[in-house]
Amino acid sequence: MMIVMKPTATEAEIDAVIDRIETLGATAHPIFGTELTVIGAVGDRAHVEHLDLDGAPGVDRVVPILKPYKLASAELRQGEPSIFNIGGSRIGGGHFALMAGPCTVETREQTLDTADVVKAAGATFLRGGAYKPRTSPYGFNGLGQEGLRLLAEAKERTGLPVITECLDVRDLPAVLEVADVLQIGARNMQNYGLLTEIGRCGHPVMIKRGLSATLDELLMAAEYVLKEGNPTVILCERGIRTFETAYRFTLDLSAIPVLQELSHLPVVVDPSHAAGRRALVEPLSLAAAAAGADGIIVEVHPEPEHALCDGPQQLRADEFADYASRVVRAAALAGNAIQASVGV
């Protein structure tokens, strides 16, 4: 249920509505917009149905949210996109995020060199995996705590906020020390215990679409995090499994406008894991940026031939600046611009 307050509603009237929702055993999620305050009431249907707030002081109207995801739905914010400022970098509502860095943190030199290159080219977030989900249990699965330490050093040096994956709830305290955004990988999109714990920690989160997940399932995963009172959730399209085998996954470009129609949350595209090979990464990035994605997350390595993971798809560090300038131009076609505000 969504309680839309009158523009003239007082703080006391807003508090009274929140009290009423919570007294009935539901949870209130107030959203203070520039003009209006909207209060989402979520919980068991039995609780939410008896709110009786129609005509209450300061209440303009009470509207049911028909979608199964409530807090993630576009309706909740009356079609206004969420804009997040994470560690000085903005994303959403016209602010384009360029998240770049190695697939995996391998060595100090590789991590710091890549961080310097992506920062100089205008990236607004540094990506890098310390805990890696690998299809083979014999694959290199990341440096763990040492990888986090190197990411912390790269962050200190460049000022870029860090996005890194948390694979297991047991690693969460350590990952939280370094991550500005916690990545939930495609394989964990429906790990509901992890989503709930990460929701509770209140840290910004990016959820990657599962290999065979529908957009509704992705939005329900976001709802798990939002329901815990964590409002900073980014969605990521990273390619889905289809019958086509000419590339690793099929990048679902339609997901960009459709998710933006269904939800107020920013939508990032990962062309690297969709493509699986370098030559496809730039065309997919340009298409995604021009289609209105709120950001791109892309893999970059100083020597992809020697990468311990995903070498064939990582962009060459020395080609990254040209790539980045073309992506920024494509984003501009959709009315989006990079607006980092590092230090703010």
Ligand code: PEP
């Ligand atoms: C990654 O971004 O490092 C990754 C493993 O991606 P995905 O979960 O989309 O496969």
Ligand code: MN
């Ligand atoms: Mn990778």
